[in-house]
Amino acid sequence: MTFLCATDLDRTLIYSRGALETHGDTLRSLVAVERREGKSASWMTERAAAAFAGLHEHAAVLPVTTRTPEQWHRVRLPGAPARYAVTANGGVLLVNGHVDHSWDAVVAAELAQCAPLAEIWAHMSQVCRPEWTVKLRNARGMFCYAVLHRKRVPPGFVAEASGWAAQRGWQLSLQGRKLYWVPRSLTKSVAVAEVARRLETEVVLAAGDSLLDADLLDYADRAIVARHGELFAAGWSAAHATVTAESGVRAGAEIVDWFAAQVT
Numbered sequence: 094m095t096f097l098c099a100t101d102l103d104r105t106l107i108y109s110r111g112a113l114e115t116h117g118d119t120l121r122s123l124v125a126v127e128r129r130e131g132k133s134a135s136w137m138t139e140r141a142a143a144a145f146a147g148l149h150e151h152a153a154v155l156p157v158t159t160r161t162p163e164q165w166h167r168v169r170l171p172g173a174p175a176r177y178a179v180t181a182n183g184g185v186l187l188v189n190g191h192v193d194h195s196w197d198a199v200v201a202a203e204l205a206q207c208a209p210l211a212e213i214w215a216h217m218s219q220v221c222r223p224e225w226t227v228k229l230r231n232a233r234g235m236f237c238y239a240v241l242h243r244k245r246v247p248p249g250f251v252a253e254a255s256g257w258a259a260q261r262g263w264q265l266s267l268q269g270r271k272l273y274w275v276p277r278s279l280t281k282s283v284a285v286a287e288v289a290r291r292l293e294t295e296v297v298l299a300a301g302d303s304l305l306d307a308d309l310l311d312y313a314d315r316a317i318v319a320r321h322g323e324l325f326a327a328g329w330s331a332a333h334a335t336v337t338a339e340s341g342v343r344a345g346a347e348i349v350d351w352f353a354a355q356v357t
């Protein structure tokens with residue numbers, strides 16, 4: 094049996110300082126896997142890092158992230174570099190670190206199914222008030238996000254904005270300080286299916302934590318979801334999916350162990 098281990102990054106496999114703080118995790122026994130402006134920015138446990146490096150011997154490993162390619166390139170995961178990476182929530186497929194432009198037409202067709210980014214951007218710019226918004230970002234003309242002072246965001250704002258976006262074929266996902274606005278048709282699973290096809294893998298294993306991972310976990314043959322984050326909070330479940338016992342950075346270690354147990 095050949096396996097594809099498709100894993101979300103942030104708050105699934107790797108944890109930023111903010112993510113660590115949320116769960117009361119300390120930097121002890123952690124390995125830095127991201128550098129930003131000369132400083133470490135994301136971590137895994139030492140055990141997870143060692144197990145993750147070993148995973149490549151038994152399976153194809155596929156990082157899958159909503160990060161843009163530029164944000165992904167700051168990450169150095171343990172072990173051999175992955176041949177493929179799915180970035181921009183499925184919008185950009187990287188092969189050996191380079192953008193695969195043969196994927197552009199698929200993405201253009203996906204984006205044509207929902208309201209244009211310009212309409213979403215205009216609305217986001219208006220409703221994300223400067224009193225509690227740090228900055229707004231356009232991700233390669235595919236989707237956008239707002240960085241927020243999370244504690245100052247008015248109650249009910251995300252639910253209301255989600256309703257507005259849903260009518261236009263978009264969905265919201267709140268991950269730490271970032272509120273993502275992403276077309277429902279731009280999915281991680283379609284890009285992962287493409288990689289599974291190219292690599293001719295038989296079984297797709299997937300891990301995630303946020304609403305943007307739901308389609309990937311649904312698509313996978315077997316899945317694991319972190320005991321924290323949007324999916325867990327929403328009570329997401331599936332017959333082929335399990336939930337970690339731990340939360341925070343130790344959930345990340347458990348997820349790597351789960352991948353290893355599936356493929357060996």
Ligand SMILES: [Mg+2]
Nearest residue numbers: 101103104302
């Ligand atoms: Mg995540």
